Amino acid sequence: xxxxxxxxxxxxxxxxxxxxxxxxxxxxxxxxxxxxxxxxxxxxxxxxxxxxxxxxxxxxxxxxxxxxxxxxxxxxxxxxxxxxxxxxxxxxxxxxxxxxxxxxxxxxxxxxxxxxxxxxxxxxxxxxxxxxxxxxxxxxxxxxxxxxxxxxxxxxxxxxxxxxxxxxxxxxxxxxxxxxxxxxxxxxxxxxxxxxxxxxxxxxxxxxxxxxxxxxxxxxxxxxxxxxxxxxxxxxxxxxxxxxxxxxxxxxxxxxxxxxxxxxxxxxxxxxxxxxxxxxxxxxxxxxxxxxxxxxxxxxxxxxxxxxxxxxxxxxxxxxxxxxxxxxxxxxxxxxxxxxxxxxxxxxxxxxxxxxxxxxxxxxxxxxxxxxxxxxxxxxxxxxxxxxxxxxxxxxxxxxxxxxxxxxxxxxxxxxxxxxxxxxxxxxxxxxxxxxxxxxxxxxxxxxxxxxxxxxxxxxxxxxxxxxxxxxxx
Numbered sequence: 001x002x003x004x005x006x007x008x009x010x011x012x013x014x015x016x017x018x019x020x021x022x023x024x025x026x027x028x029x030x031x032x033x034x035x036x037x038x039x040x041x042x043x044x045x046x047x048x049x050x051x052x053x054x055x056x057x058x059x060x061x062x063x064x065x066x067x068x069x070x071x072x073x074x075x076x077x078x079x080x081x082x083x084x085x086x087x088x089x090x091x092x093x094x095x096x097x098x099x100x101x102x103x104x105x106x107x108x109x110x111x112x113x114x115x116x117x118x119x120x121x122x123x124x125x126x127x128x129x130x131x132x133x134x135x136x137x138x139x140x141x142x143x144x145x146x147x148x149x150x151x152x153x154x155x156x157x158x159x160x161x162x163x164x165x166x167x168x169x170x171x172x173x174x175x176x177x178x179x180x181x182x183x184x185x186x187x188x189x190x191x192x193x194x195x196x197x198x199x200x201x202x203x204x205x206x207x208x209x210x211x212x213x214x215x216x217x218x219x220x221x222x223x224x225x226x227x228x229x230x231x232x233x234x235x236x237x238x239x240x241x242x243x244x245x246x247x248x249x250x251x252x253x254x255x256x257x258x259x260x261x262x263x264x265x266x267x268x269x270x271x272x273x274x275x276x277x278x279x280x281x282x283x284x285x286x287x288x289x290x291x292x293x294x295x296x297x298x299x300x301x302x303x304x305x306x307x308x309x310x311x312x313x314x315x316x317x318x319x320x321x322x323x324x325x326x327x328x329x330x331x332x333x334x335x336x337x338x339x340x341x342x343x344x345x346x347x348x349x350x351x352x353x354x355x356x357x358x359x360x361x362x363x364x365x366x367x368x369x370x371x372x373x374x375x376x377x378x379x380x381x382x383x384x385x386x387x388x389x390x391x392x393x394x395x396x397x398x399x400x401x402x403x404x405x406x407x408x409x410x411x412x413x414x415x416x417x418x419x420x421x422x423x424x425x426x427x428x429x430x431x432x433x434x435x436x437x438x439x440x441x442x443x444x445x446x447x448x449x450x451x452x453x454x455x456x457x458x459x460x461x462x463x464x465x466x467x468x469x470x471x472x473x474x
Contacts, residue, residue: 062095100133104132125156162185195214199215199231208238215229233251317349346365350362369383388407388410391406399441410427449469
C-alpha cells in the first residue's frame with residue numbers, strides 16, 4: 001500500500017514538473033535563437049531552420065522567432081513565423097498580437113486593430129490585446145479606445161485599467177482626462193511610468209501642487225529617480241517656492257540615477273536661482289543652458305531673454321540691454337511688444353543716471369520708438385504716445401515743450417472716435433494734463449483752462465484738474 005502511495009505521489013510530482021521543464025526549455029530556446037536572429041550571423045538561415053524543424057508545433061517558440069525578426073524590422077520573416085504559429089494553433093492569441101504589431105509597423109492601423117481584436121476574442125483575459133488595440137485606435141478615436149479598455153475591467157478586475165486609460169489619454173495629449181483617469185487608480189498599483197505620466201499630465205495642466213504631490217509620492221518609492229526629482233523641481237519653481245526648488249534641483253543634478261540634462265533643466269535651475277535672488281548663480285545656469293543643444297532659434301531666444309531679465313533684476317543694465325538685443329536678433333520675427341520692452345530697459349537705466357548720461361539713455365529709448373514707427377505701422381498711436389512720455393522725461397520742467405507735438409498728435413488720433421475705451425480716456429487725460437500745464441506755464445490761461453475742463457469731462461473728480469483751475473482763474 002505504501003509503495004502504491006509513493007508511486008502515485010511520484011507520478012503526480014512528475015506531471016507537475018513536465019510543463020515547468022517545457023517552459024524552461026522554451027525560454028532557453030527562445031533566448032538563444034533571439035540572440036542569433038538579432039546578431040545576423042552568416043549561417044543565420046541554417047540556424048533558424050534547425051530551430052524551426054524542432055519546434056513546428058511549438059507556437060510559443062514560433063511567435064518568439066517572429067518577434068525577434070520584427071525587432072530587426074524584417075517583416076517578411078516575422079509574417080512567415082506568424083503563419084507557422086497559427087498553423088500550429090489557429091487560436092493562439094499572441095500570434096494575432098504579433099500580426100497586429102507588424103501591421104502597426106507598416107502604418108496600417110486599421111489592420112492592426114483588427115488583429116488585436118482577434119487576440120482579444122481568443123484570449124479575453126489577456127490585457128495585452130486590449131492595451132495594444134487601444135494604443136493603435138486612440139489615433140482614430142481615444143473614446144473608443146478607452147471603451148475597449150473598459151471591457152477589460154469586466155474581464156480582469158485585478159488589472160489597473162484606469163492606469164491604462166490614463167496612458168491612452170496621455171499619449172493622445174488629452175492631459176486633463178489622463179489626470180482624471182490616473183486619479184481613479186490606486187496610486188500604489190501604478191507603474192513608475194504611469195506615475196510619471198500622471199504627474200506630467202497635472203503639470204501640463206498647470207496643477208502644480210497636485211503634480212508635486214504625485215512626484216513626491218514617486219520619490220518615496222524611488223528617491224533617486226530623475227523624472228520625479230525633475231517634476232518636483234519644476235513644480236516648486238513654478239509655485240515660486242524657490243528654496244524647495246533648489247533642493248530638488250540639487251537632487252536631480254547630483255543625486256539621481258542615469259539623469260541626462262537638457263537646456264530646459266539648466267534654464268529652470270536659472271529660474272529658481274533668479275527667484276531666490278541668487279543672480280550670479282542664475283546667470284551661470286542660463287549661460288550653461290545656452291551651451292546645450294537647442295533645436296530652434298525661438299527656444300534659444302527664450303533663454304537669452306531670461307538671461308537679460310536676470311541682469312535687469314540685479315540692476316546690471318548694460319548686460320540686460322546687451323542680451324535683450326541678442327534676444328531680438330535671435331528671435332528674428334520680434335513683435336512690437338518685444339521691441340518696446342527694449343525701450344523700457346533704456347528708460348529704467350536712465351532713471352539711475354544723471355545729466356548727459358541720463359539724457360543719452362532717454363534718446364536711445366526714443367530711437368527704439370522711432371524704429372518701431374517704421375517697422376510696425378499698426379502701433380503708431382502707442383509709439384507716438386511713448387515718444388511723448390520719453391520727451392517729457394527729457395524735459396521734466398516742461399521748459400522746452402519737447403513732448404507737446406507728440407501729445408497733440410495722440411489727442412488728434414483719439415478724440416474723433418465715437419466710442420472710447422478706458423485706455424483711450426486714460427491717454428487723453430495724460431495728454432490734456434501735459435498741455436494744460438504747458439499753457440499754464442506760458443500764462444495762456446484760457447487755453448490751459450480748456451484742457452483742465454476736458455479732463456473733468458472725463459473724470460469729474462480729478463483733483464489735479466480742479467486745483468489747476470483755481471490757478472487759471474486768479
